[in-house]
Amino acid sequence: MNAESSLELLRRLFADASSDEQISAKVANLVDEWLGRGSAATGSVRRLLLAGRTGEALRIMRDSDGTVGAFPELVRCWYPGLRGDLPAEAGPIEVTTGLEGVRVLAAFLADHDADVAVCRAETVLRLCPMGEPALESLIAALATLVYADRADLAGRWCAPLLEQTTTHCDPHWQGMFAAIRAETAIRQGRLRDAERCARDALGHLPMAAWGVALGLPLASMVTAKTLLGKPEDAARYLAVPVPEAMFQTPVGPHYLAARGGYRLSTGAPEEALADFLACGDLMKSWDADLPGLAAWRLGAARACLDLGRTADARAFADEQLAAPGSGSARVRGVATRLRAATLPLEQRPAALERAVELLQSAQDRLELAYALADAGSAYARLGDGHRARSAGRRSRHLARSSGAEPAADTLAPRPPAEPARPGGTDLGGDLSEAERRVATLAAQGHTNRQISGKLYVTVSTVEQHLTRIYRKLGVTRRADLPVFLD
Numbered sequence: 204m205n206a207e208s209s210l211e212l213l214r215r216l217f218a219d220a221s222s223d224e225q226i227s228a229k230v231a232n233l234v235d236e237w238l239g240r241g242s243a244a245t246g247s248v249r250r251l252l253l254a255g256r257t258g259e260a261l262r263i264m265r266d267s268d269g270t271v272g273a274f275p276e277l278v279r280c281w282y283p284g285l286r287g288d289l290p291a292e293a294g295p296i297e298v299t300t301g302l303e304g305v306r307v308l309a310a311f312l313a314d315h316d317a318d319v320a321v322c323r324a325e326t327v328l329r330l331c332p333m334g335e336p337a338l339e340s341l342i343a344a345l346a347t348l349v350y351a352d353r354a355d356l357a358g359r360w361c362a363p364l365l366e367q368t369t370t371h372c373d374p375h376w377q378g379m380f381a382a383i384r385a386e387t388a389i390r391q392g393r394l395r396d397a398e399r400c401a402r403d404a405l406g407h408l409p410m411a412a413w414g415v416a417l418g419l420p421l422a423s424m425v426t427a428k429t430l431l432g433k434p435e436d437a438a439r440y441l442a443v444p445v446p447e448a449m450f451q452t453p454v455g456p457h458y459l460a461a462r463g464g465y466r467l468s469t470g471a472p473e474e475a476l477a478d479f480l481a482c483g484d485l486m487k488s489w490d491a492d493l494p495g496l497a498a499w500r501l502g503a504a505r506a507c508l509d510l511g512r513t514a515d516a517r518a519f520a521d522e523q524l525a526a527p528g529s530g531s532a533r534v535r536g537v538a539t540r541l542r543a544a545t546l547p548l549e550q551r552p553a554a555l556e557r558a559v560e561l562l563q564s565a566q567d568r569l570e571l572a573y574a575l576a577d578a579g580s581a582y583a584r585l586g587d588g589h590r591a592r593s594a595g596r597r598s599r600h601l602a603r604s605s606g607a608e609p610a611a612d613t614l615a616p617r618p619p620a621e622p623a624r625p626g627g628t629d630l631g632g633d634l635s636e637a638e639r640r641v642a643t644l645a646a647q648g649h650t651n652r653q654i655s656g657k658l659y660v661t662v663s664t665v666e667q668h669l670t671r672i673y674r675k676l677g678v679t680r681r682a683d684l685p686v687f688l689d
Contacts (some may be wrong), residue, residue: 253414255448279309283489304340317351352495352531354390378407385423392569398427418454422461456497476506517545536561551581572601641668645681
């Protein structure tokens with residue numbers, strides 16, 4: 204079943220349910236169908252947690268004779284607000300049992316020690332065998348790397364696991380693995396990969412069968428569609444009903460942050476700010492305020508910039524830089540870039556150069572593109588045309604490689620507009636290599652037939668290139684081309 208069919212199925216499924224109890228029962232039945240594994244006790248606990256029926260899951264654990272093993276760790280992962288209601292922690296778990304990854308993730312959400320969590324997660328990924336029951340542990344270990352803001356490591360581990368999941372996973376685990384891969388791709392600025400992985404995740408099983416985990420692939424899809432400049436598509440996925448219990452889980456902040464990003468891109472900064480602040484309230488109430496889970500302060504800073512609330516934007520950026528867990532290069536780079544937008548013009552280049560340095564090491568090509576775009580804008584306004592053009596070219600190249608050209612100008616905060624300097628805009632960097640070659644020859648006075656002969660293409664191809672060039676550069680004749688090309 205593809206993602207579009209699942210969308211329609213979920214709408215029909217919830218349309219004929221007249222109460223929350225009926226919706227929960229339907230979700231539980233679908234989860235039971237797709238995820239029924241192991242003993243009656245363990246299978247029931249897992250299904251109830253995914254269906255949002257935490258009270259029943261806790262009752263089973265309290266009444267059990269120890270057969271649920273480390274399932275309190277699952278509750279700590281999925282419902283961090285319920286930590287105080289759990290039985291005493293189980294004893295040590297061997298890596299090969301398939302539950303150690305769950306314990307690593309639960310410990311990280313509780314103690315926030317990223318270095319230890321990354322080390323333990325990589326141990327699980329290295330030693331855990333592929334197949335049941337280790338799949339849950341492997342996915343939890345990958346999620347730990349993502350939440351520790353080490354998407355680079357998560358992406359590296361996804362590659363060798365990908366081939367095996369196609370032959371060893373049931374649809375539920377295939378979907379979860381694809382959802383983790385989608386989030387990893389987003390954090391590396393690989394938007395087309397993120398879109399594809401999120402679509403794969405939603406196609407592995409009916410949307411209602413995801414239970415509270417539904418927000419994982421939905422959030423990744425909404426973010427990917429938004430950044431790819433497809434807001435109508437993003438809105439379709441935001442229209443999918445989600446379980447209310449989802450907002451008691453770490454999936455909730457993912458979803459709120461994605462919706463906030465969509466609202467920013469569609470000109471609704473007040474609503475976006477409300478989403479980001481709600482995200483922060485949830486995470487703080489769980490004592491799990493981790494920027495790798497959802498960097499809500501950065502989203503709030505972006506919303507404040509759009510609202511013209513510069514002092515508030517700087518306060519959010521400063522708070523993020525000072526917050527525990529802000530040690531990752533990616534978070535510090537984005538926070539530094541946003542803070543630079545609040546500084547006087549003369550101070551921006553130094554701050555943006557630092558942001559570029561951090562984001563290069565973080566391997567997030569999209570955020571690096573935004574930082575370079577801001578740096579190019581600052582250099583241009585200060586009269587440094589050479590640095591402005593260089594930063595602009597790099598920014599556009601990275602945006603193109605991410606697939607984010609349509610959204611780049613909308614999502615990257617910009618300083619207040621100032622009069623453009625004559626000749627200071629390098630719009631030619633927006634052209635493809637083929638278009639640049641055609642534009643350069645046309646600007647030098649060559650006819651379409653001469654260009655055709657020099658580039659070994661048809662005259663019709665030259666004419667098509669020129670049509671696109673004129674549209675991109677906003678000109679109507681080749682006599683205007685030299686102004687834009689260097």
